[in-house]
Amino acid sequence: HDSIYVLSIPITTYKSYIYCNHKPSILDKSQKSKFPLVTKIETKVTGIAAKGWNSLSTSKKSYNVKITNFIKKLLNTIPYEENCLKSFPSQTAMIREINEESLDEGTASAVVSSQIDDLNIPHHQIKPIPLLHPSFQQPTTILNQLYNFRDNAHSKHFKYAVLCGVGIPLSLPFALVPVVPNVPGFYIAYRFYCHVKALLGVKHLNYLLEVEPKRELAASQEDPKVKLETITDEKAILDTKHLSFKERVIISEKIIDDLCSEFSMDYLKDDLLKALKQESARLSKNLKVDDAVE
Structure with missing residues (x-):
């Protein structure tokens, strides 16, 4: 099923775009x-x-086109x-997903985690x-990059979630302006949502890293469906492999x-194009790995 897996796509010789691909669509209606x-x-x-965003972004009205372009520029600045x-x-x-040898006839091979205890499924029967x-x-x-995400992201996103929470009511007067949408309010509300989701992501990531990470996450570099060796600039890797201090976009x-x-x-x-652009900008400014690009 490949219902869930974590994917690492290297952007530079030090940093990767790490994404948890989660597919609830494989479940039937009763499971959902x-x-x-x-x-x-x-x-x-x-x-x-x-x-709502699709309606705004496809509008042909000149002011909506300008608003859409402005919002897209703002979105591109988000790390x-x-x-x-x-x-x-x-x-x-x-x-x-449940190990095939542990499946009874008629039992679904994938379940929502909240069902595991209800169905009395032993944890050793759950696929990593x-x-x-x-x-x-x-x-x-x-894994070190994931630990870095967890350890450094919480304080930043908590701070900005609070600031956005304060900013939402302050943006309400813009809603009184006729015709033009309350862009500041929508954007601040969206950023509040993003920071809260990032905070929850830290919590969810912590579960994978702290609850027997060797059992929950299983490295698989030779997956037959994902030959990731082809997705990076091999020459850049070879050029920098012996220089541990040199970082390059790959x-x-x-x-x-x-x-x-x-x-x-x-x-x-x-997202990958954004990662490429932001990491290229960071390296051009000679910033450290943990530094953000404005």
Whole structure:
């Protein structure tokens, strides 16, 4: 099923775009009813927001076009690491797969995590979550980046979530302006949502890293469906492999296009292009790995 896996796509010789690919769509209707209420509400609200954004972004009215372009510029300044964190689902909403030898006839091979105890499924019968990465990447390198996400992201996102929470009511007067949408209010509310989701992502990631990480995450560099060795600039890797202090970009727009096309991951294309742009800008400014690019 590949219902859930963690994917590491190297952007530079030191940093990767790390994404948790989670597919609730493989569940049947009765299983989806087991999702936590908060998850169901969030799905509905984000669906409504997506329709509103689609309506605004496809509008031909000149002021809507200008607003859309302005919002897109703002969105491009958001650090790509946020979406990495946001991609990790809550422990109770994770889809987990059961070892085939442990399946009874008629038993679903994938379940919502909240069902595991109800169905009396022993944890040793649950498949670990695959960690897919190129063969030149050490699993420990990826795990270290995940630990860094967890340890450094919480205070930053908590601070900005509070600031955005304060800013939302302050933006309400803009809603009184006729015709033009309350862009400041919408954007601040969206950023509040992003920071809260990132904070939850830290919590969800912590579960994978702290609750027997060797059992929950299983490195898989030779997955037959994802030959990740082809997605980076091999020459750049070889040029820098012996220079541990030298960091370089090892992905390109063409590689991103090929990757997304070959593995049907168009939904990651914008994020990967953003990661490429932001990491290139950081390296051009000679910033350290943990520094953000404004």
